[in-house]
Structure formats: C-alpha cells, structure tokens
Amino acid sequence: MYRTARLVLRGWREEDLDPFAALCADVDVMEFFPSTLSADESEAMVNRISQRMNDDGFGLWAIEVDGAFAGFTGLNSAASIEGTSFTPCVEVGWRLAKWAWGKGYASEAARESLRIGFEEHQLHSIFSWTTQSNARSESVMRHIGMARRPDLDFDHPNTPNWWGQPHIVYSLERSAWAEYGM
Numbered sequence: 001m002y003r004t005a006r007l008v009l010r011g012w013r014e015e016d017l018d019p020f021a022a023l024c025a026d027v028d029v030m031e032f033f034p035s036t037l038s039a040d041e042s043e044a045m046v047n048r049i050s051q052r053m054n055d056d057g058f059g060l061w062a063i064e065v066d067g068a069f070a071g072f073t074g075l076n077s078a079a080s081i082e083g084t085s086f087t088p089c090v091e092v093g094w095r096l097a098k099w100a101w102g103k104g105y106a107s108e109a110a111r112e113s114l115r116i117g118f119e120e121h122q123l124h125s126i127f128s129w130t131t132q133s134n135a136r137s138e139s140v141m142r143h144i145g146m147a148r149r150p151d152l153d154f155d156h157p158n159t160p161n162w163w164g165q166p167h168i169v170y171s172l173e174r175s176a177w178a179e180y181g182m
Contacts, residue, residue, distance in 0.1 A: 004112050007105060009061035012046050016062050019069040020046060023097045032134040058121055063109050071096035073109035075117050082157040089127045090117060107143040114144060118174045125173050132166040146170035
C-alpha cells in the first residue's frame, strides 16, 4: 500500500468489483477506449491486474479517496505492439470514476506510480500513450513531467475498434526523474 497527500494506492479487494464495473460501463469514462466493459469483463480485468502484480511486483493499484474506490493507477508491463519501437515496455496508466475527475487525483496517483517505478524498481524509462483526441490524459502526462515523443506515435494495430486509431506517446527517463526531483 502507498499513500500520497490525498490518496491511498492499494491492492484490489472484492468490494472494488462493483464500483469498478460501474466505472468501466460508463460511456464517458470509456470514451477513448474501444468499448465499455461488462461486469464480467471488468472482473476478468481485475483478475489479470492482480495476477500481473504478483508476477511483476508492481501493477495497477486501486485508488481510494477518503475511503471510497475512485479507480486505478499504476505501472503495467505492456506487451509488444506491432509497428512500435518502444514496446515491450512499462507504461503508467490510470482510469478514474467521473466524480474523481478535475481534482488532480490522476496526476497525483500517476506521479506516485512513477516514483515507485524509478525508485523502488529501478526502471530505466516509463511510457504512456493515448488516443490522439484524449486531451485529459495527455494533460496528465504533461503534469507528471513526461515528454511528448512524436517520433514514437503509432496507429493502434491490434485492438478491435482501435485498428488504425492514432495514438500519441509520452515517456520519462529515470535520469530526468532524478534530476528534477519529481
């Protein structure tokens, strides 16, 4: 478990499944994803996240705000994506319920995820990407100190309903993290 000024980042619990399913069924939250998820798909995702945490020693943590489940953030070991030169890699990501938007929670949680990746796991670099039109996620990437990498942008090749969807890429190196004391 990790704590920031306002948040708790922790492992997943059984009681997270219903609010996570509601979050993943929200068309606004899932606007830049191929589709919303059913309750079964959301539960399967939590099971995959939990397994990856066990395998990698890091992962996508549940976020709590004042004791309430708000979404997730963390580090994900991303597989190779056809047409990219930077994968496989570790990416930082987040997904928050609408009630948690606009409060800086995503940036606060993602910044802690970067700290964990660079300081506790000695990762060399961490990436993040989103669809070209997702200005909110791009704003988080900028706020947490990541650098825009137009040389790495790609059209997503292997996800149904995302084939050919332009994605933008950001990254941060451990040396930059150490230098600027993020």
